[in-house]
Amino acid sequence: MVSFDAAEEKMRAAGASELAIKVFTRYARQVSEGATGLIPEETIEPITQVPSIEDISVDPEKAHEALDATVLLKLNGGLGTSMGMDKAKSLLPVRDGLRFIDIIAGQIKAARERYDVRLPLILMNSFRTREDSLEALDPDIEVDGLPIDFLQGKEPKLLVDTLQPAQWPADPSLEWCPPGHGDIYTTLADTGLVDRMLDLGYKYMMTSNADNLGATPSAEIAAWFAASGADYAPEVCVRTAADRKGGHLARRISDGRVILRDTAQTPPDQMDYFTDEHRHPFFHTNNLWFNLEALRDLLRKTDGVVDLPLIRNRKHVDPTDSSSPEVYQLETAMGAIVQSFAHAQPVCVPRSRFLPVKTTNDLFLLRSDVYKLTPDYHLALIDSLQTAPTIDLDKNYYGFVADFDERIPAVPSIQQLESLKVTGDVAFTGHEELSGTLEISGRGRIGVRG
Numbered sequence: 001m002v003s004f005d006a007a008e009e010k011m012r013a014a015g016a017s018e019l020a021i022k023v024f025t026r027y028a029r030q031v032s033e034g035a036t037g038l039i040p041e042e043t044i045e046p047i048t049q050v051p052s053i054e055d056i057s058v059d060p061e062k063a064h065e066a067l068d069a070t071v072l073l074k075l076n077g078g079l080g081t082s083m084g085m086d087k088a089k090s091l092l093p094v095r096d097g098l099r100f101i102d103i104i105a106g107q108i109k110a111a112r113e114r115y116d117v118r119l120p121l122i123l124m125n126s127f128r129t130r131e132d133s134l135e136a137l138d139p140d141i142e143v144d145g146l147p148i149d150f151l152q153g154k155e156p157k158l159l160v161d162t163l164q165p166a167q168w169p170a171d172p173s174l175e176w177c178p179p180g181h182g183d184i185y186t187t188l189a190d191t192g193l194v195d196r197m198l199d200l201g202y203k204y205m206m207t208s209n210a211d212n213l214g215a216t217p218s219a220e221i222a223a224w225f226a227a228s229g230a231d232y233a234p235e236v237c238v239r240t241a242a243d244r245k246g247g248h249l250a251r252r253i254s255d256g257r258v259i260l261r262d263t264a265q266t267p268p269d270q271m272d273y274f275t276d277e278h279r280h281p282f283f284h285t286n287n288l289w290f291n292l293e294a295l296r297d298l299l300r301k302t303d304g305v306v307d308l309p310l311i312r313n314r315k316h317v318d319p320t321d322s323s324s325p326e327v328y329q330l331e332t333a334m335g336a337i338v339q340s341f342a343h344a345q346p347v348c349v350p351r352s353r354f355l356p357v358k359t360t361n362d363l364f365l366l367r368s369d370v371y372k373l374t375p376d377y378h379l380a381l382i383d384s385l386q387t388a389p390t391i392d393l394d395k396n397y398y399g400f401v402a403d404f405d406e407r408i409p410a411v412p413s414i415q416q417l418e419s420l421k422v423t424g425d426v427a428f429t430g431h432e433e434l435s436g437t438l439e440i441s442g443r444g445r446i447g448v449r450g
Contacts, residue, residue: 001032002029002163004025004028007164016154017153017186017190019189019304020187026305027330027332031310031330037309037312039261039266041266041267044250044261047258047282047346050282050346051345051348052349053221053224053347054348056220056224058223062223063220064115065226067115067117067218067222068115068116068118069226071120071122071202072206073206073208074090075207075208076088076090076123076124076133076149077129078209078210082359083359083404084399084402084403085401087129087132088101089210090104090136090210091136092357092401100210100357101136103373103379105121105137105138107216108121110375110376115219119217120142123137133149145200146196150191152181152184153187155176157317166317168317174319179330179332180332181332181333182337183332185308185334185337194296195296198292203291204292207287207288207334208288209286209356211357212285212354214355215287216377221289230344231291231343231344232295232341234284234346235288235347236249243277244275245263245275246283246284247284247286248260248274248280249284258346259336260335262311264313282346286334287353288334307340308332308333308336308340309336309339310331312328315329360393363404365389365391368412370414389417389419390420392419392421394422394424397422407426409430410429410430410431411428411430412431414434418437420438420439422439423440424440424441425442
């Protein structure tokens with residue numbers, strides 16, 4: 001039997017709580033017993049019917065009441081390492097010199113003024129994002145009685161061959177990883193923050209990723225959720241061919257509970273089922289609504305150890321060095337809590353509520369002229385467009401933000417563009433006007449003229 005004493009002591013020495021250590025060891029033991037976290041297709045049934053928020057009418061007074069009772073929590077632990085960043089992704093400029101965190105703050109202030117509500121903002125930071133993110137926020141965003149942030153836990157990366165904590169003297173910080181955003185429940189239980197929200201009169205909490213600028217404060221959805229009586233409601237969108245990698249909800253055959261399945265939880269030989277937008281017609285946005293009383297009761301019932309499915313990620317201890325030892329990063333997904341609530345109700349929302357930046361392709365679009373920034377800090381497609389163009393930039397030259405900015409200091413006009421594929425080292429000036437279905441390739445650094 002594998003001993004995790006070394007990993008536990010490492011966490012304890014770093015200041016981890018006993019609850020966090022307990023949760024980590026629970027998942028580490030699952031891995032040692034052969035758990036993969038995979039959810040085979042034959043164990044689930046697709047969910048094909050979800051009510052749409054666009055079909056629901058909301059009383060304005062009820063909308064005001066519900067939003068005033070809502071706390072907005074943003075997951076802000078990501079560094080954007082997949083795009084070559086080494087600081088919080090929320091500090092990346094998106095539009096007109098404004099960063100994610102600036103636009104989020106603008107959205108909240110605008111909603112407060114429009115609806116005359118409290119609407120607190122709380123960031124869930126990681127040990128790598130906290131200092132820079134708090135420095136970037138205006139102090140006046142804070143609401144009395146609640147903290148502006150709390151710190152997500154960290155856990156040791158485990159060597160694949162021994163399941164012992166990895167050692168990497170060249171950069172000891174790389175020996176650690178966040179335990180996925182499912183760690184939110186461990187941290188909320190540790191801090192007693194849910195009880196504090198309830199004591200201050202808040203009834204609901206909406207969570208979303210900081211890099212999803214579409215997840216704006218919504219009085220309409222808050223009112224629907226308040227009236228629904230649901231314990232929990234994940235927002236989903238209709239899936240298209242462009243969303244084949246997004247996680248989806250399904251119903252577990254063994255007990256009839258709704259569950260969340262992500263790419264890393266799908267057997268490799270069943271990815272054709274996972275990516276079939278007709279079989280699984282909705283994708284999970286990670287915009288989540290919680291009834292705070294139901295969440296408090298669940299955390300009390302489980303002593304803070306919520307039963308979330310394991311996600312076992314196999315990586316290198318140094319993500320930039322493929323010769324460094326292979327490790328497991330043990331994670332859980334926040335949205336997987338859907339299986340823990342008897343009264344969970346997914347709701348289908350417009351695609352405008354899902355505008356994440358996961359790649360520089362997404363960044364290209366949000367910086368372009370097909371989007372506009374409204375006075376209330378919403379990013380919206382220009383009126384003449386129903387959908388955004390498809391962008392496929394060569395990862396070898398545009399994959400990292402620094403390379404992207406070097407080659408595209410300003411995004412060309414793409415209002416007449418249907419799709420763009422760039423292969424090779426191509427430089428744009430920002431004065432081009434691109435249209436139609438366009439493929440550009442080149443060797444060496446060349447300029448493109450419309």
